[in-house]
Amino acid sequence: MTYLWLKAGHIIFVIFWIAGLFMLPRLFVYHQEATAGSEEAARFAEREKKLLKIILLPSIIVVWVLGIALAITLDAWSQGWLHAKLLLVLILSGYHGYMSAYAKKLARGERPLSGKALRLLNEVPGITVALIVILVIVKPF
Ligand code: HEM
Numbered sequence: 001m002t003y004l005w006l007k008a009g010h011i012i013f014v015i016f017w018i019a020g021l022f023m024l025p026r027l028f029v030y031h032q033e034a035t036a037g038s039e040e041a042a043r044f045a046e047r048e049k050k051l052l053k054i055i056l057l058p059s060i061i062v063v064w065v066l067g068i069a070l071a072i073t074l075d076a077w078s079q080g081w082l083h084a085k086l087l088l089v090l091i092l093s094g095y096h097g098y099m100s101a102y103a104k105k106l107a108r109g110e111r112p113l114s115g116k117a118l119r120l121l122n123e124v125p126g127i128t129v130a131l132i133v134i135l136v137i138v139k140p141f
Contacts, residue, residue, distance in 0.1 A: 017059035018129055020051055021092070024099050025122040027051065028106060029115050036109050045107040052100055062094055076079075080141040083114040088132050095124050129137050 031044035067089070076082045105112060113121070132141070 003070070004093055005096075006066050006073060010070055013062040013066065016055055017063050017096075018125060019127040020056040020124070021099070024048065024051060024056070025064065025101070025118050025136060026049040027138060028099075028102065029118050031136045032115055032118070033113050034112070036062075041109075045103075048106065052103060056096060056100075060093060064093075081135045081139040081141070084141075085132055085135045088128050088135070092125060092128050093128050095128075 027044055027048050031041060031048065034040040034044060071077060071082060102113070
């Protein structure tokens, strides 16, 4: 039973985390279309800060904690699919960190990336998540 509750909790917070990772670059694109220093830009900075603090940070922590608890429960550490999955989750966690730093730059009025680059960056979670789910469901190796 514990294993099933762990897995249910794991997937629930995976959904919250990934939803937040999809939303954030979208907010950045609209933020950068607002006039720098305007009230609208300040409102976007506030939304991004809240999304990071209330949704993204708690979710990444719970996904890791429950994911590791599942791996311990299943003693899955020697399994190839988990190694590949962990590599992809590390990439996704790095992406989270990069986006969190970008939000701080935007709040300071810096806009290092173009709207086009941000839209391209938005593809990273989509592709990574598809690969992670294939690995954990199909367990090809
Ligand atoms: C953060 C590090 C993570 C670890 C250590 C981890 C580990 C695990 C383990 C050991 C299982 C149980 C597999 C089984 O029941 O056969 C599992 C299930 C699952 N994980 Fe993760 N996971 C992590 C992150 C993620 C992420 C980021 C996603 C999706 C984007 C994800 C999606 C899933 C799914 C969909 C399942 C259910 C698979 C099934 O029903 O068989 N996990 N995870």
